[in-house]
Amino acid sequence: MKLSFKGGIHPLRELHEGKGKTHSQPIRDFVPERVCIPVDMHIGTPSAPCVKKGDLVKLGQVIATPVGGIGIPVHASVSGEVISVGPRQMLGKTASTCIEIANDGKDEWVELSPLGSVDSAPADKIVQQVKDAGICGMGGACFPSHIKMMIPEGKSVDTIILNGAECETFLTADHRLMLEEPQRIVDGLRLIMRAMKVSTGIIAIEDNKKDAIKVMQEAISGLEGIRVAVLKTKYPQGGEKQLIDAVTKRQVPSGALPIDAQVVVFNVGTAAAIADAVIHGKPLISRVTTVTGCVNTPSNLRVRIGTSFQDAIEAAGGFSEDPGKIFAGGSMTGLCIPGTEVSLTKANNGIVVLNQKDAVKKQPTPCIRCGRCVEACPSRLNPQFLNALNDLSDLAGMKKHNVMDCTVCGSCSYVCPAKIELCATFKEAKEKITARRV
Amino acid sequence: MELNAILYAAGVMGGLGILFGLILTFASKKFAVPVDERFTLARDAMAGANCGACGYPGCDAYALAVVNGETTIDLCTPGGQKTLDLLAEIMGQTAEVTEPVVARVLCQGETGVVKPRYDYNGPETCHTAVGLAGGPTMCQWSCVGLGDCVRVCRFDAMKIENGIVVIDEDKCTACGMCVKECPRSVIKLLPKKARVTVRCQSLAAPREARETCDKACIGCKRCEKACEYDAIHVNNFLALIDPEKCTLCGACVQVCPTKCIEQLP
Numbered sequence: 001m002k003l004s005f006k007g008g009i010h011p012l013r014e015l016h017e018g019k020g021k022t023h024s025q026p027i028r029d030f031v032p033e034r035v036c037i038p039v040d041m042h043i044g045t046p047s048a049p050c051v052k053k054g055d056l057v058k059l060g061q062v063i064a065t066p067v068g069g070i071g072i073p074v075h076a077s078v079s080g081e082v083i084s085v086g087p088r089q090m091l092g093k094t095a096s097t098c099i100e101i102a103n104d105g106k107d108e109w110v111e112l113s114p115l116g117s118v119d120s121a122p123a124d125k126i127v128q129q130v131k132d133a134g135i136c137g138m139g140g141a142c143f144p145s146h147i148k149m150m151i152p153e154g155k156s157v158d159t160i161i162l163n164g165a166e167c168e169t170f171l172t173a174d175h176r177l178m179l180e181e182p183q184r185i186v187d188g189l190r191l192i193m194r195a196m197k198v199s200t201g202i203i204a205i206e207d208n209k210k211d212a213i214k215v216m217q218e219a220i221s222g223l224e225g226i227r228v229a230v231l232k233t234k235y236p237q238g239g240e241k242q243l244i245d246a247v248t249k250r251q252v253p254s255g256a257l258p259i260d261a262q263v264v265v266f267n268v269g270t271a272a273a274i275a276d277a278v279i280h281g282k283p284l285i286s287r288v289t290t291v292t293g294c295v296n297t298p299s300n301l302r303v304r305i306g307t308s309f310q311d312a313i314e315a316a317g318g319f320s321e322d323p324g325k326i327f328a329g330g331s332m333t334g335l336c337i338p339g340t341e342v343s344l345t346k347a348n349n350g351i352v353v354l355n356q357k358d359a360v361k362k363q364p365t366p367c368i369r370c371g372r373c374v375e376a377c378p379s380r381l382n383p384q385f386l387n388a389l390n391d392l393s394d395l396a397g398m399k400k401h402n403v404m405d406c407t408v409c410g411s412c413s414y415v416c417p418a419k420i421e422l423c424a425t426f427k428e429a430k431e432k433i434t435a436r437r438v
Numbered sequence: 439m440e441l442n443a444i445l446y447a448a449g450v451m452g453g454l455g456i457l458f459g460l461i462l463t464f465a466s467k468k469f470a471v472p473v474d475e476r477f478t479l480a481r482d483a484m485a486g487a488n489c490g491a492c493g494y495p496g497c498d499a500y501a502l503a504v505v506n507g508e509t510t511i512d513l514c515t516p517g518g519q520k521t522l523d524l525l526a527e528i529m530g531q532t533a534e535v536t537e538p539v540v541a542r543v544l545c546q547g548e549t550g551v552v553k554p555r556y557d558y559n560g561p562e563t564c565h566t567a568v569g570l571a572g573g574p575t576m577c578q579w580s581c582v583g584l585g586d587c588v589r590v591c592r593f594d595a596m597k598i599e600n601g602i603v604v605i606d607e608d609k610c611t612a613c614g615m616c617v618k619e620c621p622r623s624v625i626k627l628l629p630k631k632a633r634v635t636v637r638c639q640s641l642a643a644p645r646e647a648r649e650t651c652d653k654a655c656i657g658c659k660r661c662e663k664a665c666e667y668d669a670i671h672v673n674n675f676l677a678l679i680d681p682e683k684c685t686l687c688g689a690c691v692q693v694c695p696t697k698c699i700e701q702l703p
Contacts (some may be wrong), residue, residue: 091570335570339556
């Protein structure tokens with residue numbers, strides 16, 4: 001039986017979720033001439049740069065040290081000379097401190113300190129190794145992984161879920177990673193399970209990736225406690241709370257974390273990075289990103305962190321049409337980028353280029369109360385009512401009707417026949433409620 | 439026969455009306471909830487816009503809070519001095535004379551004046567726009583002109599003209615709702631008598647300020663030198679006028695190279 005949750009949508013069903021262009025493209029390595037690495041890629045306090053202009057850095061060298069409780073270090077993703085350290089406008093509200101490095105092409109690694117193989121690495125040192133490798137959630141949120149791996153006192157975890165759902169439209173990065181490097185993912189999962197002393201591991205994959213399901217099932221054969229869960233193709237199947245609901249039939253309470261449902265979820269890419277960090281001692285310096293849409297050769301690229309969008313798009317053959325909008329991420333949850341000079345971060349799982357025609361904004365019309373948004377909402381909210389409250393500037397009312405449980409998945413906006421920007425409204429309301437302590 | 443039926447019905451309905459009227463009159467006298475008469479007076483003294491400037495949900499709530507002594511009497515800004523005097527009389531306190539203030543837009547970044555960063559095509563709210571990659575304007579202190587403030591103004595005092603918000607000073611009651619709403623704090627409450635204002639809040643270095651906006655304060659200090667009354671000072675590349683010292687002579691307005699200082703009539 002295919003596992004699923006209540007609500008949700010199936011975007012671009014007739015186009016195979018937009019994934020058709022890239023799902024059979026093997027991962028290609030791409031190394032840019034120059035990288036510009038922001039120090040605030042992860043959630044938490046930005047790291048502090050520890051190199052200056054003119055310094056020579058090696059591949060994997062720490063270039064920014066962690067600050068605060070949940071900080072992680074940032075590593076050089078190419079070897080070469082530091083050109084500049086200073087503020088650049090990335091996708092954030094304000095400019096980010098960025099470290100720009102010119103690639104000398106040598107790819108000379110710093111001295112690596114691996115912990116050992118999957119079975120021999122000391123379990124108590126894995127978390128620290130993950131932190132030192134600068135690993136954060138690679139599904140999009142970029143939450144430092146070592147924090148997730150430390151179970152707070154009074155809580156317990158009995159299941160680890162690896163998120164290979166990749167429900168986001170257009171993206172095939174995780175799909176290709178599962179097909180081509182299943183061993184890294186399985187090793188990563190086993191290391192996480194050992195570090196957290198959990199005996200059950202589940203790799204959750206949507207049924208539109210049948211080949212990946214087969215490959216992963218082969219990779220885990222003979223391993224105790226690990227299984228593959230087949231999910232229905234539906235968006236947002238890969239949302240943390242929806243995934244837990246679908247796989248374990250447990251619901252994460254309102255305002256709580258997955259750990260309250262005794263589950264911790266990692267992305268398959270994160271698991272692969274953890275395997276690299278522990279077994280080979282390699283920090284997180286590259287990731288798989290899908291570059292698709294209006295580009296000449298849609299590809300799955302293994303890019304270095306800090307590669308500019310411009311370089312990545314050129315590596316995929318450049319624009320095939322005049323671009324209208326470029327998304328960092330998929331077209332459902334991705335942010336539009338202001339220009340192609342911004343950098344790819346640890347969380348960027350894709351670049352989707354829309355042409356001028358597809359990027360045209362539709363003018364919203366009044367709500368007709370059809371209720372499609374209510375049916376689609378995976379968080380079981382009433383979007384049309386929340387939108388009416390927003391029109392009255394009633395933030396307290398929105399909070400009362402649980403707008404804080406909105407995961408900003410965009411399902412409501414997608415199905416709305418009146419083209420009301422529901423999701424953006426709720427995102428704004430959530431930010432205001434948090435900032436103003438309503 | 440038909441006439442009788444009409445009279446009969448009218449009699450019954452009329453009689454019932456009188457009977458229920460008497461019962462209601464009796465009930466309203468007998469079960470009347472005593473209301474502090476000061477509440478009615480205080481409620482009438484308010485501006486009555488239910489704007490929320492006081493921080494209470496509407497005028498009734500604020501009037502009740504005043505009468506119960508839970509809060510101070512000077513929170514109804516739309517009512518101004520008149521409300522303050524009346525509330526002071528009702529509550530037996532002394533009213534202080536307040537300086538009349540008004541909301542002013544400290545930016546002149548109209549379309550074409552401030553350089554755009556990108557072509558913004560998302561939801562038409564300032565809050566969302568400024569959150570995306572530093573906002574649609576190159577200047578991070580400028581008005582983005584999507585009207586979050588206009589939507590919260592209960593007095594019809596604001597409108598968007600040429601990509602920037604314009605405030606009608608006569609209609610503005612200084613309730614401050616726009617000040618709270620603006621994600622970039624472009625709007626400030628300033629004394630009405632401060633007719634000369636620096637309409638820029640950019641803390642950018644001179645070169646960057648010049649590159650991003652034609653009317654930005656570049657911190658050249660010419661105004662500081664021109665002022666004979668020590669009223670204008672430049673800190674962090676931004677001029678600021680002390681309204682207490684300003685004599686409205688207009689010397690700074692004349693020398694400003696970017697015309698970022700404005701003198702109102």
